[in-house]
Amino acid sequence: MKEVFVNMGQIRVLRQEGTLVTVGLGSCIGVALYDRYTKVGAMAHIFLGRSRNPAEASKLPGKYADTGIPALVDAALKAGAQKNRLEAKIAGGAHLFPNISAPESGVGHQNIAAVREQLAKARVPITGHATSGNHGRKMRLAIDSGQVTVTAIGQQPMEI
């Protein structure tokens, strides 16, 4: 079955079947959007919350939450999803080096807040999450079922 990897800053969409996968989520956030009716799934791997340079962000909108979430929603709609059926699941936003800075001032924490803010703005409900903590994650979205699985080293895969 088709597996599509979503690298940092990318946005990818699949319909009907296959799996969207993003690996190496540390402070980054994996965002999975899904429309159960049309079986359209879209995934982003968000690096930071806010873009500072519009020209840069327009080349890789998926890198930042403020440009990435609207672009992700657009991509899902273009592939046939319907706005009011979209739901979001998010994973990541960890703080891997807790002795360097407090978690509240870390990038992971800021990323979670920015992604939540942008999803609220886009009126897409968050129906599952595996965020914060101090370990990295991998996220998979199975397109035929909408099932989102999060894995971490030394832990059982978890459905969110």
Add this chain to the structure above:
Amino acid sequence: MRDPKLDLLQELGNIGAGHAATALSQMLDGQKKLQLIVPEAKLIPFEAAANIMEGTEEEPVVGIYIHVSGDAHGHMAFILPLDSAMAAAELLTLDSTGELNEMALSALQEMGNIMITSYLNALSSMTDLTLTPSVPGVAVDMAGAVWQSILAGAQVAEQVTLIKTDFYTDDDPVGGHILFLPDEDDFERIARILGLGALG
């Protein structure tokens, strides 16, 4: 024409990595001969920097991370694959329980700290800059997550200068990468102060 800043960083990288390798070799009691793959200072796009762990993103690693402040800012990391970290910890602590316990982790953190500060000291004495390392952060996690968190800590925008040194021992599975992400503007300024701009 090559950017004088990159030439400077290349030179600093070579010398810094040499000092780091000597420090590591001493810590390992001279038992292991270290080989270095000489770094190339490169200005690379974000997407390329994001993918330098490609193929090993899910492999467990030990990452030691320090940020640098003072006259110039930057981010430094020392990343070892887990089996390599275990082998190094065993040599450092003479404990062969084969697990990455607290003592092993603290020995690795200290090893990373010494390597990074040796690298920085070499840079400081060559340029007369004050470069102050933070306390070292240590994480045991997927390579991709460790590297990604370091890039995010550095708030990398469109492109980044990366100086990556790979090292390994001849006979033993101790190896890893030393990564240096210098702040663009700071080193641009330093290259100018050192008069390197005129060489272009």
